[in-house]
Amino acid sequence: MTSELVSLAKRFHLSVLAQGKFSRSPDNLSGEQYLLEVLRAEANERERRAIAERKKQARLPTYKSFSEFDTNFQKCITREQLVTLESLEWLDQAFNLVLIGPPGTGKTHLALAVGNKAVELGYKVSFATMESIMHVLKTQEISVKSAARVRWINKCDLVIIDEVGYLPISKTEANLFFSLVSQLYEATSLLITSNKGFSGWAELLGDAVLATALLDRLTHRCQVLNFEGEGWRIANRKQIF
Secondary structure: OOHHHHHHHHHOOOHHHHOOOOOOOOOOOOHHHHHHHHHHHHHHHHHHHHHHHHHHHHOOOOOOOOOOOOOOOOOOOOHHHHHHHHHOHHHHOOOEEEEEOOOOOOHHHHHHHHHHHHHHOOOOEEEEEHHHHHHHHHHOOOOHHHHHHHHHHHHOOEEEEEEEOOOOOOHHHHHHHHHHHHHHOOOOEEEEEEOOOHHHHHHHHOOHHHHHHHHHHHOOOEEEEEOOOOOHHHHOOOOOO
C-alpha cells in the first residue's frame, strides 16, 4: 500500500485502509469486488465503533438479555410480552414503560434487557438510578460533566430511570423530575422502575397536584407492568452454613 493511499484513507476516515488492512488485493477479486469488500469492512468497523460509543454513553451497568429473563420465576410477565418489548416498535412511537413491584422481582433486569437491545439496534439510550439522575439535574448549572449528560439525555430515544421511590426526594428534586418528564413527553420513551404503585407517588413527590400532572404525561402513551412475588435474591440466597 502506497503512502499516498494511506494518507488519502486517513483524510477520508477509511480506517480499515488507514490501519493497513486490505493492503493487498486477493488475486481472485476484481477491482470492483475488492472495493466492495473494503467498503463492507469499513461499514462493519464503523458500526462496531458506533455501538461501542452508544454503550459508553448509555452507562448501562451490566449486560442483561431477554432470553435470560425467567418467566417461570416472574409469572406476571409472559413470553409473548417479552417478544413485543424486544421488537422495540414501541420506541419508534415514543411509548413509555413503567415497571412496578418489590425489589428483586426482575424490574431492573428487564430494563437493562431493553436498554442493551436498543443500543445494539442503533437507538440512543441513557440509564441512571433516580438518585444519580437527580444529582445530574441539580448540578448541570455548575458542572460541565452534568451539563453534557443532560444534553445527551435530551438527544436520547430511550431514557431509563431505575429505583424511583426507593429513596425520599426533596421538593426541588420532585420539581426537577416533573420538568424532565415534561421535557421528554411525546419525544422520548421513558422506562421507569419503581417499588411504589402510582397511588404512592403523591407521597413520593410530596405534592398531589404535581404527582397528578406528572402521571398524566407519563401514562398518556404507556404500558404498565406489575411485578409480584418474592425477590429473586431472597429466593436464591446463599448461606455459609
